[in-house]
Amino acid sequence: MRRPIRRCWPLFLLPTALAFCIGFLYPFLLGLYRSFCEFTSPVDYHWAGFSNYFRAFADEGFRRAFGFTAAYAVVSILIINVCAFALAYALTQKLRGSNIFRTVFFMPNLIGGIVLGYIWKLIFDAFLRSASLQPLLTNATYGFWGLVILVAWQQIGYMMIIYIAGLQAIPDDMLEAAKIDGAGRWQTLWHVTIPNVMPSVTICVFLTLTNSFKLFDQNLALTGGSPQIPGTNIYKTEMLALHIFKTNGIGNNWKGVAQAEAVIFFILVAALALLQLRATRTKEVQQ
Structure with a gap:
C-alpha cells in the first residue's frame, strides 16, 4: 500500500x-x-509607493485602535488563561458530574460572535439601566470591560479543554513521587503540574493572543466602536480589525490606506505570536 x-x-x-x-x-x-496602490474606484488603482503606509501611521484613529487592542489583549489573555486553568484543574480532581460541567463550560464557544455580541449588549444595557448608570455605548470603560467579559465567557471553556488534556498527560508516577517527597498541594501545583502543562499554556496563550488582536465580530455587535470622540472620526472602543473595516468604507481614497493597515496588522500579529511561542516554549519541560 x-x-x-x-x-x-x-x-x-x-x-x-x-x-x-x-x-x-x-x-x-x-x-x-x-497596499502600495492608490484607488480611483474599487477596481481601478495605480502604483503609489509607500504613501498609504505613511498615511496609516499618521492616522490617529489607527494608533488609538492599536492602543485599545493592546490593552484589551493583555487583560483578556490573563483572565481567560487563569480562569480556564483553574476550571481545568478543578475538573480533573475526580469531582462528581465533571463531564457535565465540561460540556456546559464549552457550550458558549459554539455560539457565533455576532449573536453573542447582540445578546450581551441587551444584558449589559439592562443591568446598567437598572443601576442608573450610563448606557454601554456612551462609556468607553463599560465598553472595554463588556468586551472582556463577553470574550472570556465565550473562550474560557475552549481553553479549559486544552488545559484538561495537558493535565491528564502528566505522568501519575511524577505526582506520586512529589507526594512521597512531602510536597503539599500548592508545591505540587507550582513545581510539578504547571511546568508539565507548559505545552498547553503555549497553545492557549497563542490562541488567546491572536484571537484578541483579530477580534472583530464581537466588537462590531457589542459597541461598534462607540462612543465617538466629538468632532472627529475616532472611536474609543474601536479595535484594529474594526478600524480597518471602517477605513475601507470611507471612500476610494482610503481603500489603499485600509489595505496598508491590514498589512501592518498582519505583521504585528505574526511578530507577537512568534515572540510568544519562542518565550513560552523555552519554559516547557521534557517528560
Whole structure:
C-alpha cells in the first residue's frame, strides 16, 4: 500500500495546495500589492509607493485602535488563561458530574460572535439601566470591560479543554513521587503540574493572543466602536480589525490606506505570536 501512495502523493497534495493558493496565497499577495496602490474606484488603482503606509501611521484613529487592542489583549489573555486553568484543574480532581460541567463550560464557544455580541449588549444595557448608570455605548470603560467579559465567557471553556488534556498527560508516577517527597498541594501545583502543562499554556496563550488582536465580530455587535470622540472620526472602543473595516468604507481614497493597515496588522500579529511561542516554549519541560 505504501508504494502506490508514495508514487501518487502529488494527487493527494494537489487539492489542498490548490485550495490554499486560491483561498489564501493569491488574496494575500494581491492585498499586499494593493497596499502600495492608490484607488480611483474599487477596481481601478495605480502604483503609489509607500504613501498609504505613511498615511496609516499618521492616522490617529489607527494608533488609538492599536492602543485599545493592546490593552484589551493583555487583560483578556490573563483572565481567560487563569480562569480556564483553574476550571481545568478543578475538573480533573475526580469531582462528581465533571463531564457535565465540561460540556456546559464549552457550550458558549459554539455560539457565533455576532449573536453573542447582540445578546450581551441587551444584558449589559439592562443591568446598567437598572443601576442608573450610563448606557454601554456612551462609556468607553463599560465598553472595554463588556468586551472582556463577553470574550472570556465565550473562550474560557475552549481553553479549559486544552488545559484538561495537558493535565491528564502528566505522568501519575511524577505526582506520586512529589507526594512521597512531602510536597503539599500548592508545591505540587507550582513545581510539578504547571511546568508539565507548559505545552498547553503555549497553545492557549497563542490562541488567546491572536484571537484578541483579530477580534472583530464581537466588537462590531457589542459597541461598534462607540462612543465617538466629538468632532472627529475616532472611536474609543474601536479595535484594529474594526478600524480597518471602517477605513475601507470611507471612500476610494482610503481603500489603499485600509489595505496598508491590514498589512501592518498582519505583521504585528505574526511578530507577537512568534515572540510568544519562542518565550513560552523555552519554559516547557521534557517528560
